[in-house]
Amino acid sequence: xxxxxxxxxxxxxxxxxxxxxxxxxxxxxxxxxxxxxxxxxxxxxxxxxxxxxxxxxxxxxxxxxxxxxxxxxxxxxxxxxxxxxxxxxxxxxxxxxxxxxxxxxxxxxxxxxxxxxxxxxxxxxxxxxxxxxxxxxxxxxxxxxxxxxxxxxxxxxxxxxxxxxxxxxxxxxxxxxxxxxxxxxxxxxxxxxxxxxxxxxxxxxxxxxxxxxxxxxxx
Amino acid sequence: xxxxxxxxxxxxxxxxxxxxxxxxxxxxxxxxxxxxxxxxxxxxxxxxxxxxxxxxxxxxxxxxxxxxxxxxxxxxxxxxxxxxxxxxxxxxxxxxxxxxxxxxxxxxxxxxxxxxxxxxxxxxxxxxxxxxxxxxxxxxxxxxxxxxxxxxxxxxxxxxxxxxxxxxxxxxxxxxxxxxxxxxxxxxxxxxxxxxxxxxxxxxxxxxxxxxxxxxxxx
DNA sequence: ACCTGAACACCGTTCAAGT
DNA sequence: ACCTGAACACCGTTCAAGT
Numbered sequence: 409x410x411x412x413x414x415x416x417x418x419x420x421x422x423x424x425x426x427x428x429x430x431x432x433x434x435x436x437x438x439x440x441x442x443x444x445x446x447x448x449x450x451x452x453x454x455x456x457x458x459x460x461x462x463x464x465x466x467x468x469x470x471x472x473x474x475x476x477x478x479x480x481x482x483x484x485x486x487x488x489x490x491x492x493x494x495x496x497x498x499x500x501x502x503x504x505x506x507x508x509x510x511x512x513x514x515x516x517x518x519x520x521x522x523x524x525x526x527x528x529x530x531x532x533x534x535x536x537x538x539x540x541x542x543x544x545x546x547x548x549x550x551x552x553x554x555x556x557x558x559x560x561x562x563x564x565x566x567x568x569x570x571x572x573x574x575x576x577x578x579x580x581x582x583x584x585x586x587x588x589x590x591x592x593x594x595x596x597x598x599x600x601x602x603x604x605x606x607x608x609x610x611x612x613x614x615x616x617x618x619x620x621x622x623x624x625x626x627x
Numbered sequence: 628x629x630x631x632x633x634x635x636x637x638x639x640x641x642x643x644x645x646x647x648x649x650x651x652x653x654x655x656x657x658x659x660x661x662x663x664x665x666x667x668x669x670x671x672x673x674x675x676x677x678x679x680x681x682x683x684x685x686x687x688x689x690x691x692x693x694x695x696x697x698x699x700x701x702x703x704x705x706x707x708x709x710x711x712x713x714x715x716x717x718x719x720x721x722x723x724x725x726x727x728x729x730x731x732x733x734x735x736x737x738x739x740x741x742x743x744x745x746x747x748x749x750x751x752x753x754x755x756x757x758x759x760x761x762x763x764x765x766x767x768x769x770x771x772x773x774x775x776x777x778x779x780x781x782x783x784x785x786x787x788x789x790x791x792x793x794x795x796x797x798x799x800x801x802x803x804x805x806x807x808x809x810x811x812x813x814x815x816x817x818x819x820x821x822x823x824x825x826x827x828x829x830x831x832x833x834x835x836x837x838x839x840x841x842x843x844x845x846x
Numbered sequence: 847a848c849c850t851g852a853a854c855a856c857c858g859t860t861c862a863a864g865t
Numbered sequence: 866a867c868c869t870g871a872a873c874a875c876c877g878t879t880c881a882a883g884t
Contacts, residue, residue, distance in 0.1 A: 414868090434653055437856085438857085439857070447869090448870075449857095450871095454868070457793055458793055458859080461793060464797065510778065512794065513801070515804075519801065523805075526812035527812050530812060537815075540819050541831045541835075543816075545768055545835055547771070548768045548775065549764055550767075550771075551767075551771040552767030552769075556728060556770075574679060575731065582731070582738065585733070585735050589738070593746050593758065596756075597758075600755065604756075609760065609763065613767070616843065617764070617835055620834075620838035621835065623839065633849090658875085667849070667851075668878090669851080669879080670849050670850075672879080673847085673849070677877085
């Protein structure tokens with residue numbers, strides 16, 4: 409057993425892998441990380457002062473993967489590319505949107521990322537306040553969407569894997585009620601939601617917000 | 628001690644009060660609810676089959692508080708009123724946005740609410756797909772914003788109440804890095820975020836999305 | 847029908863003790 | 866300097882047992 413020495417970066421990597429194997433962020437635990445590292449849970453506390461500190465480090469690691477689009481491009485395509493990039497990173501690494509929310513954006517990577525997004529908008533002619541508000545709007549939308557997707561998948565796998573009879577009831581109830589109460593719009597909504605991919609859904613929303621920004625500029 | 632009989636509605640009410648006294652949704656526990664009800668935690672399982680079932684009931688209770696605006700109004704004012712109403716309910720009852728995300732919208736109240744929102748847009752001339760997408764976009768934005776606000780307040784009170792030296796460090800780091808790295812846009816963002824209320828922030832984002840919808844209609 | 851108590855399998859965190 | 870083990874104060878959930 410070549411028990412390689414433990415290190416901070418190693419713990420972060422293993423933590424990210426552990427998180428990826430969890431069904432939700434709160435199933436992620438120090439004890440699980442410790443088990444795969446073949447160390448006692450308390451050992452981690454020599455490298456990180458708390459679970460929160462690990463989450464911060466994990467969030468920074470993910471944020472570092474976001475690349476900035478070519479600054480010569482149109483501001484709209486720049487934003488589209490950057491947020492599509494964010495969407496992709498969030499969906500390839502499960503629960504990272506939750507990670508971002510549970511965590512304070514105090515690192516250089518995360519602050520620089522936000523600064524860059526606002527910068528794109530300011531360079532396009534928007535005020536600092538407008539740029540800041542627009543970034544938040546898109547970011548909250550993206551985060552809300554990805555977290556919702558994540559929860560939905562969690563419910564689905566819980567229904568399949570374990571018993572979870574209760575959750576299954578809830579889902580069938582949706583169809584019953586929408587039918588019995590003649591909630592026509594909800595019936596259509598379920599259909600269109602199934603035919604469209606999550607990415608398409610995100611792109612549609614982003615396009616809507618960008619259109620609002622353009623209208624803001626002209627008006 | 629007039630030990631009044633336990634009932635499902637009573638448990639739901641006490642649960643909502645208990646949640647309101649928590650700093651986050653995952654601090655909410657069956658054992659806390661049981662303590663205030665002066666019963667054993669296991670007793671709750673006679674009335675609810677799981678914690679998830681209680682969360683569902685709590686979410687429905689909150690959703691029932693949302694009132695529909697006058698259908699004769701302009702679709703834009705209808706949406707504005709309804710989502711402002713949602714924002715107010717979410718902020719007056721802490722952690723209810725999290726509650727909605729952690730929970731399946733399987734009840735009549737919640738499905739009817741969504742159906743109504745799409746209906747406003749369809750009546751305004753949008754397609755079912757457009758209406759459904761627009762509702763999601765606004766809802767995810769609202770949810771993301773409120774959850775973020777909630778987390779921020781949680782961090783703030785943890786810094787004040789307990790030790791939480793680590794969290795305090797993170798916050799001071801934000802200012803240090805934005806200054807040292809000359810992240811001008813972030814500096815302005817922090818300023819404008821402090822001068823504007825959360826409600827103003829929400830209204831700005833909502834206005835942006837509505838403008839996008841108008842542009843969609845005209846284009 | 848309603849409620850309890852003990853138990854199980856989990857958490858994060860601390861700290862004296864080991865090497 | 867690095868790591869462990871036991872302990873503490875928590876979780877959700879189950880189930881035999883009580884009334």
